[in-house]
Amino acid sequence: MHWTYDEAMEFLRVPENTHQLKRSKHGLERENLRVDLQGNIADTPHPLSLGSALTHPYICTDFSESQIELVTPPFVKQRATVHYMEEVQRFVAQNLKNEFLWAGSMPGRLPADDEIPLAYYGTCDIGQNKNIYRRGIALRYGIRMQMISGTHYNFSFGQQFWRSLHEKFADKLEDFILFRSNTYFRIIRNFLRMGWLNTYLFGATPAVDRSFHEADDKALDLxxxxxxxxxxGTSLRMSPFGYYSKIQSQYAISVNDIMTYLRDMRYALRTSKEEYRxxxxxxxxxRIQLNHNILQDEAEHYSRIRPKQVVKAGERALQALRRRGVHYIEVRSLDIDPYLxxxxxxxxxxxxxxxxxxCLTKESPDIRVRENNELVQNQSDVALYGRKKDLSLYRDGKATTVRDWGLEMINEMRPIAAMLDEVYPKGKYQENLSQQEEKLNNPELTPSAKILADMQERKESHQEFTFRLSKEHHQTLLNQKPNExxxxxxxxxxxxxxxxxEEMELYSEFILDEYKDLELSTQVLIRGCKKRGVEVEVLDRKENFLRLTRGDKVEYVKEATKTSKDTYITALLMENKVVTKQILRENGISVPQGGAYTDLALALEDYPLYRDRHLVVKPSNTNFGIAIFFIGPNQRHKYEEALRSAFRHDATVLVEEFCPxxxxRFLVINNKVCGIVKRVPANVIGDGKHSIEELAQIKNHDPRSYKTPKTFIHIGKYEREFLATQELSPHSVPATGQQVFLRRNSNVSTGGDALDMTDFMDPTYKDIAIHAAGSVNAGFCGLDMMIPDIRVPATLENYAIVELNFNPVxxxxxxxYQGINRHVEEEVLDFLGFEKALVTR
Structure with missing residues (x-):
């Protein structure tokens, strides 16, 4: 995959290939500070009239809540790209109240660091992580640096152009996606070598307000x-006084090819840095940073140009690049033109x-250490001293001048400009090159020189100059008719x-995106840890095994409630239902009457004892409602089927009288009832329009239902049979308000609903629950109790405990499904010794 400039030009001169240049796509992103009527950074939240900064595709925020970021879709026509950006600017201007968009890249008058608001993205996990990431970069690089704004240019060649290029220049059997990716890296390397020319020609930040400097500002003139x-200077933004200081200080990421780029990025994302640790x-x-690695996130890799791929839901940027290669490149070094x-x-x-x-046409050897030092220094020098006469730059160890090197590039671009003028009749590419040539011959024509001359002529400070233009642009945008x-x-x-x-926040109330593969109770506990500053390390994701640490305090937790606070024998006592019943009965606690069987024949032989009763048949060792069957009077056939199924799950089976x-479900933690729910079997409520099957799907995907795929309502063989007993099928359409049950058992794991009843339960039942948990010395206990009327105080005749569970959810x-959040994770953390009192709020 190597070609010379001449070979590339020969390829481009082929009419079909020249025409394909017109299929390139162009997109823009622009950051803007919001300022108030006095030109100060706005301290107001992101306007609700602009939508959600987290999810709006075209209007979001950058580092600060006061820093709007505007995005265009990619367009084939460049003028359409600029037009769309103007329309987004106009829309924002129309929705700002007593505020303006700052016209320049460098901020105006800045308040103290603690008065600059970080961007807020709501309470969902993605939004919270974006906010934490910003806390991290503020600590690492300083807040004021983040208030710099700029324009990003997104560029890609058309698909057919890539096919033709691949056919012409690819090595034998070279994969198309790999070829495309590495060719984009060819462009990136050349941009890093020669991109200083853009800074010279279009840099527009020669000055900045003194309040921007965090320390002594004597390195710059007054x-x-x-x-x-x-x-x-041409661009303080792209100098060591701006973003370029980050580029110089960061771990070097190779851009020699996509594989080494991915390798270096992975290393930076996974490797701790002592300073950050x-x-x-x-x-x-x-939480003050996402992690203490060299890079918290891919976005932290600051570069003048970056390889990009469209990121799908649930993906990270690096994963997208690894899976589908480079799709486009993002040029990040463009200053905002304050005059437009x-x-x-x-x-x-x-x-x-x-x-x-x-950059595509030029040869592009790998960048080695010496050349990297050269190109970094060249960029820095042009940003700070670019208009200095005969400023020296270095190429391959040899000195040249800005003018000589720049004119050499302009001359090599002329034939490309001529081709583009052929495919863009109104493109004026050759005319454009002549304008840039004039700037190289006369530095006073550059934007940076014009800005300084304008400020000096008007006797305006940077604040006054930029604020004046901000107000003028605001009025211009309002005066123009919008594209409807x-x-x-x-x-x-x-x-x-x-x-x-809103949907994301509802979802994130119970799903932690970073831990969404873990079971829900473990996620509940992790959420509590985050609030209390307890560090969480997942030791085994499949087993939901955690190590919790704060200071010198360490606790190991499995599945949220298996902890050091319970002994192994306690779990065994609750697991064995025969033993559980015996211990509860010995402690004066009511339990269902019935028998325990280890032989199917004996259980069948005793059926006459139970013939006239409602029964429950279940394995002795069970949890989560597995293999539990409900049998009516005189249903010997079902009784036999239930026994056979239960014996397949355990050697001992219980036959118990069904309690009215x-x-x-009572949750007891450390001798305290922390929550009580009534579990209702899987059901749907009719609306007169949708079938039972459709209603189940709607309920499954309603964030307010708090259901995940593991707790969805599924309509399988059992549900169909149960519906049939009601003369219904999955295709039946229930009347409005009609409740239809799909199962008899009430487990949430099979689609049931949990209704919070903690505040409605008579306290005598809570006392019984605490006594029952204590009878087996359980620190954590999920206790199932049958009660006819929860308002009537308990007697030995009006309740029965049917089960104790050693790993309560x-x-x-x-x-x-109905009721309030009991925040039971707080009780868990208190019990484990991670007290809330240690947290400063």
Missing amino acids: LDPETTYAPE QLGIYRDGQ PSGLGMDQLRFIHLFMIY QIRETLEKEVSLSISKQ GEEY LFFHNYP
Whole structure:
């Protein structure tokens, strides 16, 4: 996969290939600070009239709550891209109250660090992690640095262009996706070598407000009492005083090919850095960074240009690149043009498009350490001293000047510009190149020089200059008629994004995205740990095995409630239902009457004893409602079937009299009833329109139902048979308000609902539950009790405990179908010794 400039030009001159250049796609992203009527950073939340900053595809936020980020879709036509950005800007301007969008890249007057609000994305896990990530980069690089804004340009060649290029230049048997990815890396390397030219030609940040500097600002000159500047500089944003300081300080990521890039990124994402480790993960009970690795997240890798792939739901950026290769490249080094409402004009967009093709044509050997040092220094020097006469840059160890190297590139781009003028009749690419050539010959024509001249002529500080333009752009945008189609799209996305965030927050109330493969009760406990500053290490995901640590305190937990607080014998006592009943009976606690059998023949022989009763048949050792059967009077055939099934699960089977009343689950932790739920069998409520099967699907996917695939209502053989007893089928359409049950047993794990009854239960039953748990010395106990009327105090005749469970679930006490969240994880953590009192709120 090697070609020379001449070979590439020969390829591009083929008419079919020249025409395919027109199928390239262009997208823009722009960051803007919101400022108030005095030009100060706005301290208001992201306007609700703009939708959700987390889920709106075109209007979101960057580092700060005051920093809006605007995004366009990719377009084949460049003018459509700029037009869309202008329309998004206009929509935002129309929805700001007493605020403006800041016109420049460098911020104006900044308050103290603790007065700069971090972007807030709501309570869902993704939103919380985005906020924590921002806390981390604030600690690592400083808050003020994050207030710099810019424009990003997204570029890709068309698919057919790639096919033709692959056919022409790929090595034998070279995979298409690998070829495309590594060719994008070819462009990236050349951009890093030569991209300083964009900084020289379009850099627009020669000055900044003095409040931006965190320490001594004497390294820059004073333009006026409020403004520091680089007299010959082009872009403080892309200098060591801006983002470029991050690039210089970070771990070097190779861009020599996609495989080494993925390798280096994986290393940075997985490898701890001592400096960040010493910061800790939590401070005063609040999480302050995602981790202490070299990079918390892929987004933390600061570079002037990055390889990108469209990320699917549930994917990380690196996973997307590994699976599908590079899809487009993102140029991140563009300053906002303060003279344009859109922040970037057609002249710059045409040039950067032309430059991308030029980077494709040039040979691009691997970047070694010495060259990397050169290109970093070249970029820094152009940003700070780019307009200095005869400024020296270095290429392959040899000195050259900005002008000479720049003119050499302009001349090599001319034939490409001519081709583009053929396919874009109004493109003016050759005219554009002539304008850039003039800037190289006369630095006073560059935007950075014009901005300084304008400020000096008007005697304006950086704050005054940029604020004036901000107000002018705001008025311009309001005076122009919006594109109604785009405005309607943006309005629609406002309501859709708000609804989507609401759904995500409902979902995240009980699902932790990072731990969604773990069982729900473990997730409940992890959520509590996050709130209390307890570090969680998953030792075995399949077994839901955790190590919890805070300071010197360490506890091991399996499945949320298997802990050091219970002995092994306690679990065995509760697991064996025969032993459980005997111990409860000895402690004066009511249990169902019946017998225990180890022989099927004896159990069948005793049927006459039970013929006239309602019965429950179940294995002695069972949990989660497995193999439990309900038998009516005079149903010997079903009695025999139930016995045979139960004996397949255990050597001992219980036959018990069915206790009247409804079943309630009591959660006892450390001699305290922490929650009580009534479990209702799987059911749906009719609406007169949908079938039972459709209603089940609707309920399964309603976030308010708190159901996951493991607790969905499934309509299988058992459910169909149970519906048939009611003369119904899955296709029946129940009347509005009609409740239809699909099972007899009430387990939440088979689609049942949990109704919180903690505040309605007579306290005498709670006392019995605590006594029952104590009888087997259980620290954690899930106790199932049959009660006809929970308002009537307990007697030996009006209740029965049917089961003690040694590994009680937590989740349905926190997320009942009806009722309030009991936050039972707090009781677990208190019992384990991670007290809430240690957290500073």
